[in-house]
C-alpha cells in the first residue's frame with residue numbers, strides 16, 4: 399500500500415483536506431497536536447462559497463442542518479445607531495450565488511467534518527501528535543513529531559494554522575504580523591440579548607477604531623458576540639479570559655444601544671489578531687500549506703475558514719487531475735489558490751480601515767458611499783468571492 403498523505407493539523411483546514419482527498423480516493427493521516435479534536439465555542443459566518451465546498455466535500459446535507467439562515471448582512475453606524483446598509487440574503491441572493499449565506503456554531507461545523515472523517519475508511523485521525531519538522535527525498539516525505547517519531551507519507555499538507563511549524567520550513571518568514579486589533583468573544587443564551595436587537599442578521603456596528611458583530615446561532619438558542627477594538631495591542635494573544643470592564647473600555651465613545659450589547663456578554667475571551675502578507679510560494683517538493691498556515695487573514699471578510707475549505711477542494715481536484723503526482727498537483731493547486739486568497743487577505747485589511755473603523759469625514763464618506771448602492775450593486779461587488787468555488791478566479795464550477 400502506498401504511504402498516506404500526511405496532514406498536520408486537525409482544524410477546519412486539515413479535516414476538510416482529508417475529506418476532499420478521500421472523495422477522490424486518496425488515503426490520509428491527520429496529525430493533531432491537541433489531545434482532542436475540536437473547535438472553540440464561537441460562531442462562524444459562511445458565504446455561499448462554503449456551501450459549494452460542503453457539497454464537494456460530501457457533507458452538504460449535514461452542514462446545512464447545522465446552519466441558521468439569516469435574512470441580511472446589516473451595517474450600522476455605532477455613533478448614532480442608524481442603519482448604513484442592509485444587504486438582503488433572500489431568494490435573489492440565493493439564486494444569484496447558487497447557495498445561501500448562513501451562520502453556524504464552530505463546534506457544530508467541526509463536528510460535521512469530524513464525523514465524516516471518522517466514518518471514512520480512507521481517513522485516519524491521530525491526536526497528541528505535534529509535527530515539528532519534516533524531511534523528504536525524491537519519493538517520500540517524513541513528518542517529524544515532537545516525540546521524535548517519524549511518520550512517512552507520500553505528501554505532507556501543513557494545515558497547522560497561524561503559527562504553522564510547516565510554514566517555518568517552507569517559507570521561513572518569521573512570526574505573523576500583529577495587527578494591533580483586539581477581539582473579544584462571548585456566546586450568550588438568546589434570552590440575554592436585548593429584545594430590540596434580536597435581529598435575524600449578521601449585524602456589524604462600525605465605530606471609530608472599534609466594531610461590534612452579533613448574530614444568532616444553534617437554532618436561535620444562542621447569540622454570538624464579537625467586539626473588536628483597534629488599541630494597537632503589541633503582542634499576539636489567543637483566547638485569554640478577561641473581565642467585562644476591560645471589554646467596555648474600547649467602546650465608551652459609541653451610542654448606548656450598541657454599547658449595551660457588551661453588558662449582555664459574559665465569559666469574555668480576548669484575541670489579538672494577526673495576519674500575514676500574501677506569500678509567493680506555499681510549496682516545497684512534496685510539502686504544501688493550506689488554510690491559515692498558507693494565508694492567515696483578519697476576519698473582516700469572514701472568509702478564513704471558507705478559504706481553507708476551498709483550498710481543500712482545489713487540492714483534491716488537482717490531485718485527481720494529475721493522477722496523484724505531487725510534483726504536478728501541488729504547483730497546480732498553489733496557482734489556483736494563491737491570488738484569490740491574497741485578494742481576501744488584503745481586502746480584509748481594507749475593510750477594517752475603510753468600513754469598520756473610520757471616524758469623522760472618513761466615516762461620513764463610508765456612509766454616503768454605501769447608502770447610495772443598491773442590492774444589485776452589492777451582489778455585483780461580491781460576485782468574485784461568492785459566485786464560484788475559487789477555481790479559475792471563482793468563475794468555474796469544480797468538475
Ligand SMILES: Cc1cc2nc3c(=O)[nH]c(=O)nc-3n(C[C@H](O)[C@H](O)[C@H](O)COP(=O)(O)OP(=O)(O)OC[C@H]3O[C@@H](n4cnc5c(N)ncnc54)[C@H](O)[C@@H]3O)c2cc1C
Pocket residue numbers: 406407408409410411412429430431432441442443444527528529530557558559560561562563564581624669688689690691697699700701702703704705706
Ligand atoms: C475572531 C475571528 C472570527 C472569524 N470568523 C470567521 C468567519 O466568520 N468565517 C470564516 O470563514 N472564517 C472566520 N475566521 C477565520 C477562521 O477561524 C480560520 O481561518 C480557520 O479556523 C482556519 O482553519 P485552519 O484549519 O487553517 O487553522 P486552525 O483553525 O488554526 O487549525 C489548526 C489546527 O492545527 C493544530 N496544530 C497547530 N500546530 C500543529 C502542529 N505543529 N502539528 C499538529 N497540529 C497542529 C491546531 O491545534 C489546530 O487544531 C475567524 C477568525 C477569527 C480570529
